[in-house]
Amino acid sequence: MTTPIFFTPNYEELIDPIGILKTIKDVGAFQAGTLGSEMIKELEPFKDRILEVPSKHGFNAFINTNLDKILKQRGITNIVLAGAVTSICIDSTGRAAHEKGYHVKILSDCTSARTVLKQEFYCSGIFPLC
Template sequence: MKPETTAVILIGYQNDYFSPDGILYPVVEESSRVTGTLDNTVALLDALAPTPALLIATPIIFTPDYSELEEPVGILASIKEAGAFKAGTQGAETIEQLRRFGDRILQVPGKRGLNAFSNTALDQILQDRHIEDVIIAGTVTSICIDSGGRAAHERGYRVTILSDCISGRSNFEQDFYCEQIFPLYARVIGHQTLLQEMAVPLTEQHTAAATVSHSPISQTIDGNHE
């Protein structure tokens, strides 16, 4: 996999999902903690920022009256009812951890539903950059991650979903999709494996953190040992 033909699609990295005071923070809090979504995503971006890899964020933002949602159902109805992701609110803004990357992350506006390709220029941008591999990270595993991954596959891209950079509504959902659903159309790997395949080293800070997190003692404490 070559960085120059690879794009990382960052889905849902907004305060309403990932900030402790976010409206929908409780929805993904447990899964985010278990998978280490934010720490792993930042490690990935720190490593890829100096490379030619395309980094894209596709935030979901609605007008204050949600006029673009006609008779919403499911998660979109819940978002409207809760008042999440309104334009001009802190909840709709990109999380602080990603803002520090500035314009290194290309913001692609227009997402109003589950699919990052719908109502956005995402596909055209990927074509213009001759992207072959699409990497998916973010939230929610069973909704926007699955929808975006399928859409990328249907458009002819090779899709990789990073199991340690996505968050579900529960640990069961996370495991089920990573083990049973995503492999039907995508590869499912961790961010360190991806970087190894791209021959991109972790930064020294993240290398040290990874070493600690994968020590036998740490694994036993976290309950993640195999």
């Protein structure tokens, strides 16, 4: 499954954004239909096996999506997370999944933080606590 974060060209989904969401809006990032919104070419051969869960407009993949419903319908209780940014989306989604009763594993070599220090801090100091 993938839970991409995309916005309309005018970012109407963001109400008074602050922090990184304000930066995303200010620089025009993550707009649906743009080059950066396409599936990476290395995953193209598997696209028929990848379920895209739309409507993510923030950091936590469970907010404003039907991810929880899809997982429950399929009887999924274990979640393995990969992606970016470790200290933001991966952390938010992992915590939410844990609080919803899922067993969560985070692939430290398949996640990326804004700095090496943050990556090491979250993978060795934060994630083991959950």
